[in-house]
Amino acid sequence: MSQATLRVQKISGHAGPIPGEGMQREDQVCKLVDTTTCIGCKACEIACQEWNDLPFAQTTFDNTYQTMPTTQWNFWNLIKFNEQPKEDGTMMWLMRKDQCMHCADPGCLAACPSDGAIVQYTNGIVDFQQDRCIGCGYCITGCPFNIPKFNPTTKKVYKCTLCSDRVSQGLEPACIKACPTGCLHFGTKDDMKDLAEKRARQLREHYGFENAGVYDPPGVGGTGVIYVLHDATNPEAYGGLPANPSIPWAVRLWKTPLRWLGNLAMLGGLVGVTLHYLRFGPKTVHNGESEKRS
């Protein structure tokens, strides 16, 4: 078993125990995105594309500074721009880096049917293994953040890897490194939460943002990407950050109770017909000659 496999704590579509479960001591890594110091420069967008050698997309102007409406299979990191008027007539220009949130309880992984196409390492990174991806797109359905994107040519789904290649070699993710203002920060989840809470407190105490807070949604078990928001009561204003994300109930229903019910039903059906055969046997044609080719 490779060292890498030992570092896997969740595997999609996997039957039986996880080979490396509980086998490694490792801190959870986390990206902190402080939206209050994001200047929407898009350095992270390009750093991501450059590091991952992703092809550039042809875009068109759409009355916004935002590069494109949503992340794409070749564009894993998108700053969302939102003009937000305030009550006093002034305005805010909210910018938020949108990317895979690396949920502790990842909806994509829960939805994925392919063994090992999505794994979660012990450091919390949720990574897609495209050579095992079958292209069903269930992960797209499972994600509460609209992140994984399908490439129609390769028929595979792609998203932010949290630069697992860099992180595994002791480097920070490319976006984190690039961020000019330091609105992006990288470290252990504990440290980032601590930093985020301190910043939120500073915003409340010194900058008049009474509702400043940290976004680390419990509905998905917390995320490997956490935000500091000026107004944590209204994450939707930041380009549709869901207020209370969780794995869609449909996916949960589908993947757990319905699956077990279905399995039981199918098994029951097979057992039933078997028992029926054992008890009653085949119908033979009576009333005269019997079926010749029984």
Add this chain to the structure above:
Amino acid sequence: MTNGWIDIKNTDMMLIEGGNPAENHPCGFKWAIEAKRNRNAKMIVVDPRFTRTAAVADLHLQIRTGTDIAFLGGLVRFAIENSRIAKDYLVNYTNAAFIIRDGFKLPDDGLYSGFDPATQTYDKSTWNYAEGGDMSGKAGGGTAVPHAGSHGQDAHAAVPPALPENVAYDLTLQHPRCVFQLLRQQYSRYTPEMVEKITGIPQDQFHKAADLFTSIRKDGDTKKVGTIIYSVGWTQHSSGTQTIRTAAILQLLLGNVGRAGGGVNALRGHANIQGATDMAGVFDLLPGYLKVPNPNDTSLDAYLKRITPKPSKPGPWQSMNYWGNTPKFAVSFLRAMFGPAASKENDWAFDYLPKVDRNYSWIQIWDNMYRGSVKGLFAFGMNGVMIGPDSKKNIEALKKADWLVVGEIYPDETSEFWKSPGITPEEMKGIQTTVYRLPCAGFAEKDGSFTNSARWLQWKNAALPPPGDCRLDQAIVAQIFLKVRELYQKEGGKFPDPILKLAWPYGDPHNPSLSEVAKEINGKALADVTDPATKLVTKAGQQLPSFAWLRDDGSTSCGNWIYSGSWTEAGPQLARRGTEDPSGLGIYPNWAWSWPVNRRVLYNRASCDVEGKPWDPSRRQVWWNESVQKWTGHDVPDFKPDSNPKEHLGPFIMNPEGVGRLFMPIGAVADGPFPEHYEPIESPVANLLHPNQSNNPVVEKLKTPLDKYGTVAEGFNIICTTYRLTEHYHYWTKNNPANVELVPEPFVEVPAELADEVGIRGGEKVKVTSARGEIIAKAMVTRRIKPMMIDGKKTYQIGIPIHWGYRGIAEDEGRTAHTPTNLLSPTVVDPNAFTPEFKGFLVKLERV
């Protein structure tokens, strides 16, 4: 920048105006964010648009473009009226106490004393200090003692007026003609009501900003520091220099100059704009800010006499007057230029230098090319058609040139002016210009040094060879020069001496190594040179340790005195990579090398009080060390190191006064010793301070048929400003697929209300027309620019980024309209810096 990028983290208060560092200098802007994060610093952004900088500011004021002096003047007034000033600093470190000559008049009618309407220039003789001693307590006398018969006489003198050696002063600042009282009087007109009418900033918002910015001096606090950060949003106006002067005045009033976290910080635009200015890539300078000789400088002596200032100060004070060393810098420069050919006998080859008698600046090149006197143009990495102003005029000018040599790495608009949009095949046949387009090397393929806006010289290494047939820029210039020299050698011609005798001591003359050149710039001893104080000797042939070693007797050579010390016998100081920061102030003394003499914060003597103790002990940079009788500290003291504070040597050692100039005497600026608000050349309103003198009186309009200026009466009723985006770099990244992806097309930012009036929606195409041309781009309808009330009238501003032309990825794919933004901008410049007014002009907006 007086300070540096990292130093911004030490500030408590930021005023960002005329700049958009979050977009244009994102990596430097991190230090502004650090100040917010670590010091709870506040950030005020004043900009015509709600920019990405404004998005992280604590306060954004939307200002009408080109009215910054009115706003800053209002701040000056507020600070004085509310006693939010650094009194000790003001008295001791500025010329606030200096008394101005009788006869000097403030511009209540828009004109200072001495204006000559015929020549559109000032006789500046009254803009001077009065001669005399301590006038403290003599304020009741009413007037200072004027220098008998001085004014009126200077105007006709062959030698320009000089500063008096013994300046009259009043340390109580009560004398009615002292600089402080004049300053108060000048800006007393800049009331919040007036500021509102001119700038469009509502009074309550102005008050909020003024109160916040000056709060650092609330209740006599001297510990806190504020910084002012600006960029081309200030310089690219017909009153650009004076806007920056107003900021300097405000910072001197508040005692913020020379201190960590303070200063007046020009972000500068591009990689080596600072270096290009230092190295005199501009017509009016020689390297190291030596003034260029003019025809009246009939000898080196006359030249040196003219450009070497003498101390001018109150009698008991001292002034170092560092420019007093000018002859050493100039002679050493001539020795570097012409080597052995420059000798004492031939005035160090002074006559080899061209003498400049008028404005040869950027727009004059195009004007005179259009008029036919400029026959040939070298454009190396300089896309003049795109840069404008008035791209059309530049294209027309190029049609009249004999030849054009373009050195570039991408196909650019200037080299292809002859096939710019609208030129017919017939017309093309008529264009007789020969154009050479030479493939140069990119940054990664060259070594050499850049100087950033914090004055750091940083050596970079070549990572790979140039592709294809590309050649290094220095090789191309060397080869052209050597070819010209060869022709003059063989054939003779007009005054060939300077060409034949130019020092060209490089190992491979056809491809000089930049390290050789860098060593030449640093300077070396041509004979053994001894330092009189330490008796140390630099031997002939050795690199000089610093400009303190320069001599005016020909025993030293130095290409640029301010860079002396960058490549010493100890090696390339500009390539140092020490990451230590012992002070924690972000000085990094061992990283690269900062001019002058590795000093990171200019005027840092002013970070201490008169006794030499830091204003804020928690941010101490340098201080007077009584025990060793020396100035010591984390930074290199910008001062005479052994000058006891008791000597009262002025901290602004480059000024003949030794102190900071609230009042700019005589020749330093063309348009007034104090800044005054003038409207941009194209403005929707008359100047509310003096409607009869609306524009800057010394600003000249050009006069070819192409130089047109629009008015509201002609329908140009919308204010337009131009700017850059963080995703793009000038006219370069339109060749970069990554940047084109981020922002693919040109656009016009239009206030939502204006869009409703004109009937346009976001993404639709609009036509913007100025008196000079029109462009077509998509509309970005936004609430980030609001309509403004200017003198009671609803006024709209729009904004256009400048990055697209007719060659580029999107352009070549036909996704854009091929209309450079600078087709719109006017050919008018600031009278001091000659920078065009790109940032404010009039247009009309229509739906396409």
Add this chain to the structure above:
Amino acid sequence: MAPTRRDFLKLSTAGGVAASILGFDLAPAYAEMRALKIARASETRSTCPYCSVSCGVIIYTQGDGAKNVTPFVVHVEGDPDHPINRGTLCPKGSSLQQDILNERRLLKPQVRRPGSDRWDDIAWDDAINEIGRWVKKSRDATFVEKDAQGHTVNRCEGIAWTGGCTDTNEFNYLVVKTMRSMGLCYIENQARV
């Protein structure tokens, strides 16, 4: 699992069809780490050519400097040691790789002759010869030795130099030397505008 091509080969050669049916044994490592693409690339410390912050960048080029390699850029990233940018880069700095390795780069000298509607290739030597000839012609035609007052001015008014914002100090110095020695007054730079 989703067998890759390699797995298929393995399958057929090993004849492990039965194993495949039962879903055993074929699972490769669950997390094959992507290789670090700059692991052994050469690092060159340089300075970003864009704005005046002058961020330190590291240019990663293929090859270890061996004689038989023409290096090419594989990645550009901020220099973490640089005190100002500390490894960060803006979107322009982050895309420098595309600037260095760009299909739009000019690669050979070209000339557009008077009246022509196209670029023609020209040899370097010919270009330098012609330019030198032009310079001499224009200089000799427009050179002023003395002005109207009889003062020596020694200037050439017929040629202008415009330099870019990404010229190094050393290059700018050579421009000052060569152009001033030819008597040019029109020496301007992006620094002005």
Add this chain to the structure above:
Amino acid sequence: MSTNALPHTRTQSGSEDRILRYTLAERVVHWVAGLSYIYLLITGLAFWSPYLFWLADLVGGGPTARFGHPWMGLVWSVAIFWMYTAWREDMRTTPADRKWAKHVGDYIRNHDENLPPIGRFNIGQKQFFWLMLFGGIALLLSGVAMWLVNDIPWSWRWLRYTAVLVHAVAALLTIGGFIIHVYMGTAMVRGGFTSIIRGEVSVAWARMHHRLWYEHVKGASSREK
């Protein structure tokens, strides 16, 4: 097509004790539907449960299975649609069916002698038909939604959620029907499997299981004679 339209009573072999129950076309379509359903079942079950993912390897691996499943689903849908157009009339529930349904316990316990006579299909077969038809429609619609991996906008994501549930539920229902169908067609009702292969049943088989149909066919046949 109705029972009346049945054209042949003779078997291909010409034997008098064999009756043609399914035409060649019917048999072909049945097997198109059946085999495609089996493919869908294998691939679908592979996606359904990690414990069954190995099934995908039987048919070329996960990506191939993922590629084949929707296309095969279309094939199956076409077959179902053909069946619908062909058998729609035969599949209407008749009064005889209702009577028969009351005795379904006897059918299960193989007391067929207690069953009232019925036509060509019993009500179980008919209900299976309708189950597959409506299940097929649900599977088709939800399947298409799932197939458009890239094209459902975020604001329509409820469609994705609905689709996965509908697809799963519909698939489970058809699987239930399928299990019974296969069991009865192969193991339980002897002769049934032959009939869908060769198309013939014995006279006795026909008389026993579908007497009304048998009589109808016999009547038609004698009229023909």
